Each structure stands twice: as structure tokens, then as C-alpha cells.
Amino acid sequence: MAKTSPPDSSRRSERSRRAIFDAALALVGEVGYDKLTIEGIASRAGVGKQTIYRWWPSKAAVLLDAFTEGVEDYSAGLPDTGDLAADLKFVLHATTDEFNDPAFQAPYRALAAAGANDEELSRTFVARLMEPGIRVYVERLRAAQEAGEVADDIDVRIAVEMLLSPFSQRWLMRTGELTYDFVDTLVDQFLRGVQPRG
Amino acid sequence: MAKTSPPDSSRRSERSRRAIFDAALALVGEVGYDKLTIEGIASRAGVGKQTIYRWWPSKAAVLLDAFTEGVEDYSAGLPDTGDLAADLKFVLHATTDEFNDPAFQAPYRALAAAGANDEELSRTFVARLMEPGIRVYVERLRAAQEAGEVADDIDVRIAVEMLLSPFSQRWLMRTGELTYDFVDTLVDQFLRGVQPRG
Numbered sequence: 001m002a003k004t005s006p007p008d009s010s011r012r013s014e015r016s017r018r019a020i021f022d023a024a025l026a027l028v029g030e031v032g033y034d035k036l037t038i039e040g041i042a043s044r045a046g047v048g049k050q051t052i053y054r055w056w057p058s059k060a061a062v063l064l065d066a067f068t069e070g071v072e073d074y075s076a077g078l079p080d081t082g083d084l085a086a087d088l089k090f091v092l093h094a095t096t097d098e099f100n101d102p103a104f105q106a107p108y109r110a111l112a113a114a115g116a117n118d119e120e121l122s123r124t125f126v127a128r129l130m131e132p133g134i135r136v137y138v139e140r141l142r143a144a145q146e147a148g149e150v151a152d153d154i155d156v157r158i159a160v161e162m163l164l165s166p167f168s169q170r171w172l173m174r175t176g177e178l179t180y181d182f183v184d185t186l187v188d189q190f191l192r193g194v195q196p197r198g
Numbered sequence: 199m200a201k202t203s204p205p206d207s208s209r210r211s212e213r214s215r216r217a218i219f220d221a222a223l224a225l226v227g228e229v230g231y232d233k234l235t236i237e238g239i240a241s242r243a244g245v246g247k248q249t250i251y252r253w254w255p256s257k258a259a260v261l262l263d264a265f266t267e268g269v270e271d272y273s274a275g276l277p278d279t280g281d282l283a284a285d286l287k288f289v290l291h292a293t294t295d296e297f298n299d300p301a302f303q304a305p306y307r308a309l310a311a312a313g314a315n316d317e318e319l320s321r322t323f324v325a326r327l328m329e330p331g332i333r334v335y336v337e338r339l340r341a342a343q344e345a346g347e348v349a350d351d352i353d354v355r356i357a358v359e360m361l362l363s364p365f366s367q368r369w370l371m372r373t374g375e376l377t378y379d380f381v382d383t384l385v386d387q388f389l390r391g392v393q394p395r396g
Contacts, residue, residue: 032315109314116311122372155383165363174320185353193391
């Protein structure tokens, strides 16, 4: 979403970029999305407003880049040790730790809340942040399907939603605690539903 | 949450109460939760501010009562025809229609978004609006467990979250369409996971 990426050769640009991301994430957690401004981010980051506008067209664009850089790198996909249960529990335990971290919570919540009311922001948020996360699970399950660990007639996309949505919902709506025990039961019941019937 | 319920004998009070609920739901959809005020509700409803304050301590209290009155009555529980798949699809088709209705969407979204940032509001929202809905599914599944349609070792609460959270998340985050086809696949995969193994 950046209009022009800062030149990699410039360490000063990279420092500014990092400062802008840190400022944006901290501020949105403090004041909420509606009250977040480019001016506020610039002032907190110690850069000029024009520095931000040179790289990003809007506060949403800054935030989405800040998040994309902050969250796990999905490009490698999920681990595939051949043990689907162990792989899913391993990754979801790490995600549990991340979602229970207060430094992660505030900005992510602010963006999710703003997205509930703002359809365009929501679609960008989902496309940039949620879909890549969903996709690596879909790919891991397709591999398991090919290995015969998941039944052929399972709708893998909906199966992934049945695994991940209870987790997201507990966190976003605070309908329950995110614990390793919860994750383990979730994964076990999920596998019970997708495994081939013996 | 009402401090004093309007006397049932008074038709005028009942009319005011209804007007206040309608005004609160319409306004929160238009301006969002943060900008909703008791003054605004009173003016839209054509009543005095004091009428509202006599019955409710806050705008959150008005809204929650308005929603509680508006949503389905859960006291009767889910249908139990003895066919769990049919019962779940019947109810979730009705819920699909409801959640796709624009008149329902705006106020519910505004409240959900406000709750993502406001922990106390969120807890009340969940306790008053979401938990009663979750509970009737838990009860229906326990009945199915007793009838031998659901395996004894299933964690029923987590199973219900695996059924309902994908639905809620698609709606709230707009990660996918809510259609009867989606609901039917969701219910089928859900049942596959909870049924006793042959």
C-alpha cells in the first residue's frame, strides 16, 4: 500500500519508517482509530507530516503496513512435520501467546473495531492481515488431504474457519479465555470432524 | 438493566418505551456508539431526557434493552424434532436472513465495534445478547448427547463455538458471505465432528 518504498540504501529512511510504524501502533491503541491522525503519528514519530504523506496515502495505509510488518511472516506456511495435530497445536499455542500480549492487543482491537463499522477498511484489513493467515491453514490442510489425513469431501476453507473463528471470537468479543487447554480441545475436535472415517 | 420498568398498565409509557428503543437503534446505526447521546435519543423519540433517565442509567443500558427486546426470544430454546441436523439448519437459516437484513446490521455492528474497544460494554453485550444465544445451542446439544446423537467425550461449549463463531466472524469481519449453502456445509461438518464414531 506504500506509494513509494523508502530506499533500502538509506538507514535514515528505515529508522523513520520504523518510528512511524511504532508511533502509529502505539497511538491507535491509545486514542482509537477515529481519533488517529497523520499529524499525531508524525509528531510522536518525530518526523514531518510530509515524510508520511510521501510514503502512504492515508492513516489506514500506514497502520496496515505497520501490522503487516509486525505480524508473523506467513510466507513459509505452517510447519509440516507429518503430524497435523502437533503442527496445529504448536502454531496455535504461539498465536495464543501473541494474542494475550497487551502490546499486541490494543492496536489490533482498535483496527478490528474500526473495521466493523467501515466496510472498506474492513475489506483491506481482511485481505491484508486475515486472509494470508487463513490461507496457510488452508494450504496445510490440503497437504493433509493429499496425505490421506483429511477426508476428501471436507470443505477445507469452512473447516479452517471452524478452527480459527472460535479463537478469534473469544479474543475479539471476550467470550472466553485463550488458553493452551482451549486450543488443544479445539484442535482435537476439529480433527475428529475432518479425519477420514475409519 | 432498566432501573424501573414502565408500568404495564400505562399505554403511554409503553409507547414512549418503544419510541425510545426505535430511536436508539436507528441513531446508533447512523452515528455510531461514540456519538450516540441520551439527548439525541430523546429528541428523535419525541420524549424528554428525564423520561429516559428515569428508566435507564446510560445509553448502553437503553441500547442493550432495545436489542434484547428486538432479538429472537431464546426462552423457548431451539426446536427439538429429534433431527439435530434439520433443527440446526432451520434455526441458522432464519439467523442468516436476520443478519443479512440491513435494518438489523447497522445497530448491531455499531455495538459490536464499540465493544471491541470497551471491555465493560463488551462484557455486558456478551452476557446479555450473545450468551443466551450460545446457551440454547449448548442445551440442544446436551439433549442430543443424552439421546446418543452426540458423542459423550465432546466438549459441548467448544463445539457450539465451532458452529457459531464462523457464522459470526463472516458477518462481523465480512470474511465471507452468509448463505444457506454455507450454513448447510457448516452444520454437516459440525455434525461429522460431534457424532459418535461408528
